[in-house]
Amino acid sequence: MVLVVYLLFTALALLATYLVKAYLDRWTFRGFGSIPTVAVRLPYVGNALHIDMTKCHRVLSDFARTYGPVFRIRLYKEEILVLNDYKSIHDALIMKGADFAGRPPMYRTKHAERNIHSIVWQTYTDKLLFLRKTVLRSMRMYGSGLEKLEEKCRPDIHEMMERFSATGGEPADPWDIIYDAVCNVMLCLTLGSRVDYDSINFQRIKDMNSLFNDTFGSGRARRLDHIPFLRIFRDDCYCRMQEALKLRDAFWEAELEKLKKSEEDRDCVVQHLFDSLGDVRTMKSQNGSRPTTSGISKTGTTEAPGRDVQPELNVTPTTVKEVFTNLILAGTDTTATALTCFLLVLLHYPDVQDRLWQEINTVVGVNHLTSLADREALPYVEATLLELLRFISHVPLAVPHYTTCDTSVLGKSVPANTTVYINLWALHHDETFWNDPWRFDPTRFLDGHGKLVPPSHENRRRLLPFGAGRRVCLGETLAKNRLFLFATALIQHFHFQAENPDQLPEVDPRTYEMGLVLHPKRFKLRAIRRQKS
Numbered sequence: 001m002v003l004v005v006y007l008l009f010t011a012l013a014l015l016a017t018y019l020v021k022a023y024l025d026r027w028t029f030r031g032f033g034s035i036p037t038v039a040v041r042l043p044y045v046g047n048a049l050h051i052d053m054t055k056c057h058r059v060l061s062d063f064a065r066t067y068g069p070v071f072r073i074r075l076y077k078e079e080i081l082v083l084n085d086y087k088s089i090h091d092a093l094i095m096k097g098a099d100f101a102g103r104p105p106m107y108r109t110k111h112a113e114r115n116i117h118s119i120v121w122q123t124y125t126d127k128l129l130f131l132r133k134t135v136l137r138s139m140r141m142y143g144s145g146l147e148k149l150e151e152k153c154r155p156d157i158h159e160m161m162e163r164f165s166a167t168g169g170e171p172a173d174p175w176d177i178i179y180d181a182v183c184n185v186m187l188c189l190t191l192g193s194r195v196d197y198d199s200i201n202f203q204r205i206k207d208m209n210s211l212f213n214d215t216f217g218s219g220r221a222r223r224l225d226h227i228p229f230l231r232i233f234r235d236d237c238y239c240r241m242q243e244a245l246k247l248r249d250a251f252w253e254a255e256l257e258k259l260k261k262s263e264e265d266r267d268c269v270v271q272h273l274f275d276s277l278g279d280v281r282t283m284k285s286q287n288g289s290r291p292t293t294s295g296i297s298k299t300g301t302t303e304a305p306g307r308d309v310q311p312e313l314n315v316t317p318t319t320v321k322e323v324f325t326n327l328i329l330a331g332t333d334t335t336a337t338a339l340t341c342f343l344l345v346l347l348h349y350p351d352v353q354d355r356l357w358q359e360i361n362t363v364v365g366v367n368h369l370t371s372l373a374d375r376e377a378l379p380y381v382e383a384t385l386l387e388l389l390r391f392i393s394h395v396p397l398a399v400p401h402y403t404t405c406d407t408s409v410l411g412k413s414v415p416a417n418t419t420v421y422i423n424l425w426a427l428h429h430d431e432t433f434w435n436d437p438w439r440f441d442p443t444r445f446l447d448g449h450g451k452l453v454p455p456s457h458e459n460r461r462r463l464l465p466f467g468a469g470r471r472v473c474l475g476e477t478l479a480k481n482r483l484f485l486f487a488t489a490l491i492q493h494f495h496f497q498a499e500n501p502d503q504l505p506e507v508d509p510r511t512y513e514m515g516l517v518l519h520p521k522r523f524k525l526r527a528i529r530r531q532k533s
């Protein structure tokens, strides 16, 4: 009897504690002031059971209709602030940039120390700033660097067009053709040379991308962050992550060997990063003299450098490998998906395809490929690419941010070490701002004279497909330029038709599946070669 009373009393005490905690949690927990929480938080799991992680961006956008543009959710132990409109996103990322520039610690990124060595997963540190600066400098997306980009894209644009031509207008799935070309441009920029499409190494990088897509993109893999011990039971996401890392390492070893043996000095991101290991050592060395071996010297090894590397930066060959992985992953899937969606849009909106063709044919013709210098003279193309990024919003929640100090958003306090989701999907489909947001309409970005509206125009300011502020996408300029070069080349040379209009997947991004980015369902099209006039 005593035992029963004791157990009953304990159960009641636990329930009372939970209810009080849940109440406090709702309004003031950890100093959140008046930011509302999504109701019905269950013990331990929080809101996890109410949120389908494979369409998290849509569920959160629906919550914003009930709770307003700034609210909190809880996934297991993690308290997450969600920002859904322009005002709050602008306040956090632009006005208080450094406060919101961290990345949350996650099991998946701590694993293999990716949070310490990569750009994407590293929180806001001096090392991150150093890596961002070094990569941006070596990609040189301005001045003569842009001509180099055209040069680097050309072989793969030609290859892509040959592969489309080879279909002879018969139905073909465009995904692999586009993906291979985009991926090879990334390999060329990072490693300084293309990789043969038929080689084992190219297949390795494609398989790695696809496995990472599953483990870092898809919402369901987040379970590993919340329940890391699942790995003991050979959780399938965990196994895929391990397999992806194995493929990456095999690829890396093989390509690094080639880079070391290469006679010419390669002008590429990886070489520059290895050179910067030397710079980091120089910064630290007493006499300031440049070290004789950089991480990639032909005679030297790629082992972790010794104690003379600035310890607080800790830039090592592992860092270079991780940054390479980031750039390949972030730089391939995003652009390949955008271009595939571009084709799907052309099939659904033939009037857009006709207008693009007319503009390109009139301004550039078909005798040579467009160059980046043509961008200004092709406003409809530019407006179409902007609308594409708004419409598909294929990185719907950006990459999770993390507060680096106690701060606030729109005057409401937010404690340090809070995970923050930036809901770009909600921003770009906000029905109170965008007229009919689910319609693809490039003219949103044109003025009454058919000119592109300036960057200060409200529609352009509210378009943030690459995020904003301190963690804005590192490849924004590259992505925009590459999209332009690839999309115009496709329109110049082909007219695209649906294989069977009744079987075409929907263009509406609400039907896309979540991976690293949102993907439409696979489809086939006919690429009909245009006749030269």
Ligand code: HEM
Pocket: 119, 120, 121, 132, 326, 327, 330, 331, 332, 334, 335, 338, 394, 395, 398, 399, 400, 422, 465, 466, 467, 468, 470, 471, 472, 473, 474, 475, 476, 478, 479
């Ligand atoms: C259509 C193409 C692309 C889109 C829509 C896109 C979008 C984004 C977004 C939304 C973020 C997260 C920003 C944030 O955390 O707030 C991001 C981060 C990033 N992107 Fe892109 N991206 C694209 C192409 C590229 C390319 C081509 C590269 C290759 C250089 C790249 C490299 C990165 C990197 C390294 C980051 C992490 C930056 C950091 O954490 O500091 N992206 N991108």
